[in-house]
Amino acid sequence: MTDTEVEEGPHPGATAPSQPVAALPDAWPKGTDHKYVGSLFVVAALVFLVAGVVLAFVMRAQLATPEAEIVGDRTYRQLFTMHGTFSVFLFLLPVWLGLGSAIVPLQIGAARLAFPRLHAMSFWVFLMGGAMVTAAPAVSDVFHGWALSDPIPVMLGLPGQGPDLLLLGLVLVCMAAVLVVVNIVVTILQLRAPGLTLRRVPVFSWSIMVSGAVLLLALPVLIGAFGLLFVDRHYGASLFSGFTGSRGGSPLVWPRLFWFGAYPVLWALLIPALGVASEIVTTFTGRRLFSRDRASAALVGIGVLSFAGWGSEVTNLNPGARPLFIVGALAVLAPVALLILNWLATLRLAAKEGNREALRRDFRSTPMLWVLGLLPVLGLGLAASVVSAVDAGRDAHTNYWQVGQQHALFFGAATIGAVAALTFWGPKLWGRRLSDSLGKLEVLAVVGGTLLTVVGMLLLGLQDMGVHTSTFDSDEEWALGNLMVSAGAAIVGLGLIVLLLDLAGSVLARRGKPAGADPWGGQTLEWATPSPPPPHNFDALPEIRSDTPLLDLRVAQSLPAQSQPAQADSDRDLLSEGAS
Amino acid sequence: MAMVAVPATADNLPVPASDKAPLVLPSGVPLPGPVPGRPRRGTSTIGTLLFVTADAMVLGAVVAVYLAIKEGSPTWPPSDVEVGTYIPTMITITAVMSAFSVQWGIYSARRNDGRNAAMALVLTLFFGLAMANLEWLSFVRSGFGFNDHTYGTLYDVLIGFHLLHLLGAILAVLMLAFRTVAGHFSGDRHDALRAGAVYWQYTNIVWFVVVTVLFILSRHG
Numbered sequence: 001m002t003d004t005e006v007e008e009g010p011h012p013g014a015t016a017p018s019q020p021v022a023a024l025p026d027a028w029p030k031g032t033d034h035k036y037v038g039s040l041f042v043v044a045a046l047v048f049l050v051a052g053v054v055l056a057f058v059m060r061a062q063l064a065t066p067e068a069e070i071v072g073d074r075t076y077r078q079l080f081t082m083h084g085t086f087s088v089f090l091f092l093l094p095v096w097l098g099l100g101s102a103i104v105p106l107q108i109g110a111a112r113l114a115f116p117r118l119h120a121m122s123f124w125v126f127l128m129g130g131a132m133v134t135a136a137p138a139v140s141d142v143f144h145g146w147a148l149s150d151p152i153p154v155m156l157g158l159p160g161q162g163p164d165l166l167l168l169g170l171v172l173v174c175m176a177a178v179l180v181v182v183n184i185v186v187t188i189l190q191l192r193a194p195g196l197t198l199r200r201v202p203v204f205s206w207s208i209m210v211s212g213a214v215l216l217l218a219l220p221v222l223i224g225a226f227g228l229l230f231v232d233r234h235y236g237a238s239l240f241s242g243f244t245g246s247r248g249g250s251p252l253v254w255p256r257l258f259w260f261g262a263y264p265v266l267w268a269l270l271i272p273a274l275g276v277a278s279e280i281v282t283t284f285t286g287r288r289l290f291s292r293d294r295a296s297a298a299l300v301g302i303g304v305l306s307f308a309g310w311g312s313e314v315t316n317l318n319p320g321a322r323p324l325f326i327v328g329a330l331a332v333l334a335p336v337a338l339l340i341l342n343w344l345a346t347l348r349l350a351a352k353e354g355n356r357e358a359l360r361r362d363f364r365s366t367p368m369l370w371v372l373g374l375l376p377v378l379g380l381g382l383a384a385s386v387v388s389a390v391d392a393g394r395d396a397h398t399n400y401w402q403v404g405q406q407h408a409l410f411f412g413a414a415t416i417g418a419v420a421a422l423t424f425w426g427p428k429l430w431g432r433r434l435s436d437s438l439g440k441l442e443v444l445a446v447v448g449g450t451l452l453t454v455v456g457m458l459l460l461g462l463q464d465m466g467v468h469t470s471t472f473d474s475d476e477e478w479a480l481g482n483l484m485v486s487a488g489a490a491i492v493g494l495g496l497i498v499l500l501l502d503l504a505g506s507v508l509a510r511r512g513k514p515a516g517a518d519p520w521g522g523q524t525l526e527w528a529t530p531s532p533p534p535p536h537n538f539d540a541l542p543e544i545r546s547d548t549p550l551l552d553l554r555v556a557q558s559l560p561a562q563s564q565p566a567q568a569d570s571d572r573d574l575l576s577e578g579a580s
Numbered sequence: 581m582a583m584v585a586v587p588a589t590a591d592n593l594p595v596p597a598s599d600k601a602p603l604v605l606p607s608g609v610p611l612p613g614p615v616p617g618r619p620r621r622g623t624s625t626i627g628t629l630l631f632v633t634a635d636a637m638v639l640g641a642v643v644a645v646y647l648a649i650k651e652g653s654p655t656w657p658p659s660d661v662e663v664g665t666y667i668p669t670m671i672t673i674t675a676v677m678s679a680f681s682v683q684w685g686i687y688s689a690r691r692n693d694g695r696n697a698a699m700a701l702v703l704t705l706f707f708g709l710a711m712a713n714l715e716w717l718s719f720v721r722s723g724f725g726f727n728d729h730t731y732g733t734l735y736d737v738l739i740g741f742h743l744l745h746l747l748g749a750i751l752a753v754l755m756l757a758f759r760t761v762a763g764h765f766s767g768d769r770h771d772a773l774r775a776g777a778v779y780w781q782y783t784n785i786v787w788f789v790v791v792t793v794l795f796i797l798s799r800h801g
Contacts, residue, residue, distance in 0.1 A: 221640065228641070
């Protein structure tokens with residue numbers, strides 16, 4: 001690790017209480033501040049989101065009507081590849097890395113990340129990888145599909161340097177992500193404020209840690225896979241083609257290797273969205289999360305079980321192994337459902353014990369609206385996943401059912417979670433709130449459009465339209481589904497444009513209400529410091545006796561003693577109500 | 581050799597201002613509470629441990645591909661390949677010796693013995709260079725090319741994976757040796773040294789995996 005010299009200073013006892021905190025110099029230049037570098041990650045992710053969405057528009061324009069000739073089959077397949085690669089590796093991955101590295105130190109009361117310079121380096125490595133990926137299709141044709149496996153990537157199948165550039169770019173992106181993950185996880189393990197035990201880590205930071213653990217184990221598999229595919233293509237090693245007789249090699253290896261890494265990665269990109277939703281639900285109901293320990297356990301459960309279902313994406317499965325992957329792909333859905341029950345129980349209890357006026361007002365706050373919009377998308381995604389799991393390795397993974405399921409869970413739910421996080425923590429990072437009225441429009445457009453798109457995709461799945469279909473005849477029954485998908489995509493795009501203008505207005509033009517330290521009545525430490533926070537994050541921290549120190553303070557001020565036990569009682573009431 | 585701690589730098593984190601007026605939250609609540617502490621000990625070591633965990637998964641992917649392709653091949657290794665055991669055995673013995681020499685360095689640093697720590701690290705460097713040299717020899721003497729068959733490719737990729745890590749570890753230990761001579765470490769503050777040792781031992785584990793996969797697991801055909 002590069003930042004070891006931080007460790008070698010004199011013993012803490014030697015420098016004991018000396019300087020007043022406020023007079024400390026800015027310890028790190030801005031280039032390594034975790035809030036700054038985290039924001040850079042988020043900005044880069046949003047740029048790649050726009051790129052991915054523009055590609056999607058061209059594809060949807062092509063498929064909106066039968067027999068359209070906007071792009072040919074070859075171009076369509078390249079658009080398809082780049083759209084998938086952008087969305088997963090260059091949008092969802094960096095957006096969570098960025099939000100995680102910007103918010104987690106604030107949530108756990110740390111002054112910085114464990115390795116600030118490594119963090120800055122990771123961003124620039126990521127950006128270089130992203131640029132290489134973006135440049136690849138300009139050099140020559142790239143692979144078909146984001147699994148890079150259709151057709152099996154024989155060297156002669158795709159001449160030119162484009163695929164090589166794509167693979168090396170993805171290796172750099174994944175390496176940068178691993179370094180950021182190491183950084184964040186070490187920060188959570190080592191730099192928590194006094195009193196903040198691991199069980200008291202706020203639920204978003206917890207979800208980032210779980211997601212980080214999954215990424216730490218799954219991304220390196222993809223690094224190895226991309227590296228070997230590069231060797232295969234560039235040096236003609238034929239490891240994955242197996243069409244060259246005595247030289248050996250096997251075409252069965254690539255899909256297994258890719259999905260062993262990629263399947264957990266997809267789940268890891270959904271987990272932080274669930275953490276964000278938990279955080280927002282607790283904040284806007286003004287009470288603790290129902291059964292926080294079970295919520296933490298559910299998140300860990302998703303992380304562990306995400307490694308069990310990868311085989312369901314592989315089409316030529318061994319018949320003996322298939323039942324195991326069906327069970328694995330189903331098992332990972334259970335903890336997600338449990339977590340949703342936790343949110344619903346929190347809402348129910350807040351309604352029972354709380355001030356209904358305040359609740360009604362808080363429910364109209366933009367972050368809460370995003371979470372309320374997340375619920376149907378997540379529910380639809382889970383329902384579609386049940387079918388996908390049961391149909392492991394068969395039609396539901398080669399036709400549009402697959403597309404619908406992945407867009408509901410990963411584009412839909414994960415992206416909505418990321419946007420909710422931006423509206424929730426954005427005011428903390430740049431000191432201004434986003435527009436409330438535009439926020440309602442954005443929620444309506446993005447959630448409504450996503451639902452329309454996903455329903456259309458699932459319909460096309462039922463009608464067995466293949467994943468890589470680039471055009472269709474007018475006598476096919478696919479016209480309605482495709483029209484729904486294209487219309488939904490257009491609505492989502494509209495919502496995203498409004499969102500980007502809203503963000504630009506708030507960040508660059510400094511419009512919008514000043515956030516103040518605590519715009520939402522937050523419960524965790526990031527709301528105990530000004531917005532935007534000073535470089536060292538905190539001048540002072542409250543005493544930490546639970547995972548919601550600010551809620552404890554508020555309760556102690558309004559109702560001396562008594563309130564916490566009352567909440568614990570109502571948690572028990574709900575449980576016994578369910579039992580009787 | 582004297583062990584001198586480096587002076588405090590600006591990145592040492594704030595400590596409580598206990599003699600000042602009570603601190604106040606932005607919401608106006610006065611607080612007696614503590615401010616963020618400095619990182620706990622062992623941060624670099626834990627970071628290195630997490631990093632090598634991820635790195636081991638890359639090796640795992642390569643080994644999985646090796647085993648899958650081996651299972652699917654009629655003869656393994658190809659009939660014209662002569663697998664030598666002399667070079668891998670010598671590398672393994674050197675790796676075991678370097679495992680001890682690196683631990684000797686940590687042991688000395690813990691006892692505040694800079695002279696022995698530096699000697700141990702220099703010895704480790706020699707072992708590392710010897711291993712790198714032998715690995716290069718194993719490429720040259722293998723008798724097959726990178727591209728002749730999938731065995732050749734995977735053989736070179738697996739040994740090259742270790743060689744790359746070994747070169748990184750050699751650079752790290754070289755840096756740590758200079759810092760030891762310069763007196764950067766003391767009996768209770770040598771986290772960077774421990775992180776370097778973790779990485780070195782990890783490269784040794786990589787070698788043991790590579791040897792097991794390439795030279796010990798059964799062949800067929």
